[in-house]
Amino acid sequence: MWCDTTPRHLAGPGDPRHITQALRAAGWKNFDDPDFPHVVLVSPDYQHSFVLEPTPNAFGPWWRIASTPWGGWHASFGGNTPVEIIAGFTDALVRTPPEAEPDIWSTLRTADWTYDRDERGNEQARHPDGITTLKRHANLTSNHFAWTAEVALPTGLGGHERLWQAHFDDRTPRHLLAGFAAALVDPAPVSRGRYDVPHSHLVTQVERGAQGEQLAAAHETRLKNSRAAARKARRSAAPTTQPSTGPAIEAAMSTSRSR
Helix, strand or coil, rough: CCEEEEEHHHHHCCCHHHHHHHHHCCCEEEECCCCCCCCCEEEECCCCCEECCCCCCCCCCEEEEECCCCCEEEEECCCCCCCHHHHHHHHHHHCCCCCCCCHHHHHHHHCCCCCEEEECCCCCCEECCCCEEEEECCCCHHHHEEEEEEEECCCCCCEEEEEEEEEEEECCHHHHHHHHHHHHHHHCCEEECCCCCCHHHCEEEEEEEHHHHHHHHHHHHHHHHHHHHHHHHHCCCCCCCCCHHHHHHHHHHHHHHHC
């Protein structure tokens, strides 16, 4: 029995094919190693790599996306991060980038998140539920900034139980972060099975009956949209010489195997 589940950021991981099949539809190439339990995809221009590598620790970086070659930006998402929220990031990666840099914080403030900035330039927005945050912060020993999104429940003992976490370095294109933020605050429900959620007391599930055909049709529409977005992005991109496939593939494969 499928249910409309809200809020989405507490709905649990969902089906990875929501992301992987959309990237494949957009022309990303599959470089899986049949002897290794992971998914490795590389963008059509060989400038970005995607790795999905489940591990026993669901709080680890199962999902890893990076620009190539080495020295570019990178992002990672824990295994319990809802796929619909990760898709906000990956869908933006497929689409044509906007001409103007988006304002990520205004997206969150419009959704009633609070926003703070301290004297060091650290920025933080917090969901009204008090357990969900997005931060741009520097570590204590340098001015190097990074982004972290986190959902963490207080344990009552002064600590927190982390539900999921995502990390982005500060070189990550802002339109990708904006796509992630928009998906994070989207009030639309996501489909999950009854009780197929990590914390059923934190979500509302409304039964809608058997919906296999409707869900399949919606997924097919998503794949068509991904193909269309990729075609539009390729047409708008300036012609360039095809880069070597080596760096992207080697970076993705070596990153995966080194874990």
